[in-house]
Amino acid sequence: MPSKIIAVLCLLCFLPNNAYAASFDATTLSLGWGTPFIGILLSIALLPLLLPTIWHNHYGKITAVWTLLFIIPFATAFGISSTTTLVAHAIFEEYIPFILLLLALFTVSGGIFIQGNFEGTPKFNVLLLITGTLLASVMGTTGAAMLMIRPIIRANSNRPNKVHVIIFFIFLVANVGGGLTPLGDPPLFIGFLKGVNFFWTLSHMLLPVLLTTFLLLIIFYYIDSYYYKRQAKITHQHVTLAHTIKIYGKQNISLLVAIISTVLLSGIWQSDINLMLLDTNLALQNIIRDLLFIIITIISVAITPKHVRLANQFNWQPIIEVAKLFIAIFITIVPVLAILRAGNDGHLSSIVSLVTNDKGEPINTMYFWLSGVLSGFLDNAPTYLVFFNLASGDANILMGELHTTLLAISMGSVFMGALTYIGNAPNFMVRSIAIQNDINMPSFFGYMKWSISILIPVFLINTLIFFIL
Template sequence: MKHLRALAVAALTLAPALAAAADIDGSRLSLLWGVPFAGVLLSIALLPLVAPRFWHHHFGKITAGWSLAFLLPFALVFGPQMAGAGFVHALVAEYLPFVILLTALFTVAGGIYIRGNLQGSALLNTGLLVIGSVLASFMGTTGASMLLIRPLIRANEGRKHITHVVVFFIFTVSNAGGSLTPLGDPPLFLGFLKGVDFFWTLRHIFPETLFILAVLLGLFFALDAWYWRQPGERTPSAAAAAAPAETFGFDGKANFGLLGVVVALVLMSGIWKSDVQWDIAGTVVGLPGLVRDAGLVLVTIVSLILTPRQVHEDNQFSWGPMQEVAKLFAGIFLTIIPVIAMLKAGVNGPFGAIVSAVTRPDGSPDPAMYFWASGLLSSFLDNAPTYLVFFNTAGGDPVTLMTTHAATLAAISAGSVFMGANTYIGNAPNLMVKAIAEDRGVPMPSFFGYMVWSGVILVPLFIAITFIWLR
């Protein structure tokens, strides 16, 4: 995390310790302020292809460079106070809670080893995807992904074709499966904090969720079964062939209890209301959030203490994937600041055409356009603030959105969650699953290669959802 520390030092030297936060007026910003964010995305997409060795050793420095390419000019143009306030807000209110939660889930799930001589047949693989998709709405897409990706990869060791298994895992477990409760995905949790009922999404987008999961799982089963029958598909490694028979079971069971604590802490932070808060360079930090984050850090430490070393060895647990995600998203969270500000400016900002497109000529919201606008932006931006932008664009009143404009809220919710699967950066678990898979030797598609998969498989499903439910 030395690159993050370097960014912190640079920003804090620009901003007074007690700088008052000022909302950035996105209507004053040029699209050029989005260049560093685009640079981060293009670096993630292109450099692993054209300079893989350089990227592998220096992606943290490259991300830090793009971050400073935004922060330093912004401080010169708008003043150190505003730049510092923006940095502190991104760090304290968004990035640190995000990384702390991911680290806790990564550690706890990595401390659970699923025993058994699992063979990655189409039936077993599909079963694991079904289980993960159900769990995702109750323990989060990150928690479900981290719990099941390792046993899924281990079950398919020795198979010639495994890339499609991980890709469909991202589609289902890491994204679509988390669409039914606020615990499933951050955008829905933001809606819950804004006053949307806990079970509202379950009642209103269950048909769409069932449709997309049923089609994806059926397509996956057919494709995986076809691969399974091909000559030379199964070539078990010598280590796997020599491995003794194992009865099915779990090691590191204490982590199941810790997983429950993580879910309880996240839910508590959304339900508990407290007037106790602190102002950190203009960013308000409330007591519930601090308790949650402190609790998650404690859970991480307890998991590392309680988990036997053998469990981590069996899981081939390493910090590499978590470090990669932490460094890349540090740059994303910082350089996205002006992009989100421009979106929040609505029709008066550089993205005014996008905001205007979601409204019909009579002034009523267009659910289909909300679905595509929130979804496509969530494919490349952080889907949580994108959800919030369109939630407010649609009026921002939870009672009205849950009743009169229920179709619009359903469209925003479905678009933000479902289309997070369009790219590796659309949702945090996508990049984590990719990193873990590559760490285990799975040949994953490039950034654009993955988008070919999502474009061919997911986009037609999104079009079908539009015509069936959002006309």
């Protein structure tokens, strides 16, 4: 976390009680409060292009400034108490569990080295993408992405055109593949905590995930074949695939199972013991979960041979970058989500009203697209929760008479996280690792050219099949 943000939080904690004011009313928040959040998004999108050296060396400071431009005016307008509560909630209930889970998955998967003299032919790349997509619903999109990104980079190390491989990897492994179970992606886990049956997700999301994966793999295969054939004509290379694959750091596989079990247990076990910290309610099961993430991370560092991480070219920079950027995103996004949660009484009522027709019935196509597009730019877990509550808030009703609406929210939140680098945390981590391996990844808007041109037609097919026909 940037030091300036820590200093402000410490100051808020120790101010006298008379500096505190009553909590704010979300219905009174104007859209102007979302300016710092928009500022961070634009900084991530534009500064690497316009001022690459400054951004690379000072991105933490830049995002800290935007964060302070939210915290200080908000404290002035609504009081220290409201600001402290909001920021503390964002950090302790959302950011810390988020970053500790990513840290554990990043560390453990970085301790598993998959060795093989394989080459990234179109067929082999498809096989790697299928493997990662299947793993994503078992070990989460972050775990699968961190485990498979290095093998796919090594497989394509000799290919001059490989940016598209990483982009489709983000589409499939870091997003779409997490749609089968609540373990796959945070929005679905939120639904699980709210009462959505584990196997409801599996049964209802199976066909959309299979269809979307199939369409994306077909598109990928033709694009990859084009580049591969063009390379073969230039270099006259003849590729021979290896028949053996060796896995090093196997002890980390048990730690991956431990992470998955920890996440699942925290959703099943509900303790009556709670700790209040800065008006933030921390449940015992969540505290234990986060402590276990830290312990698992430390164990992985201790038991993994150094040569395994060296072979993986493992370093901490990707998780540091995500930690600095997302602490700012989690804090500055608070007023935007609060306005959304205000529903028809908030300043985004015009958007909220789009999901319901004149008879008060849900418009499922709009639930799919709105929950999806907002998930592409906001945190997809709270976005899922906003539309979950807007539709009914009752899991039994949503799994019953409104099952198509729940499907629309689930598909939108999971699939459309692939629209931008910030739509889902592993997107940014995959990008960072690719850049460290000298892959010239596109800019924020450059990536969106790929995502819009490829994903939007696929999502239109999804709309037609699952919500119109």
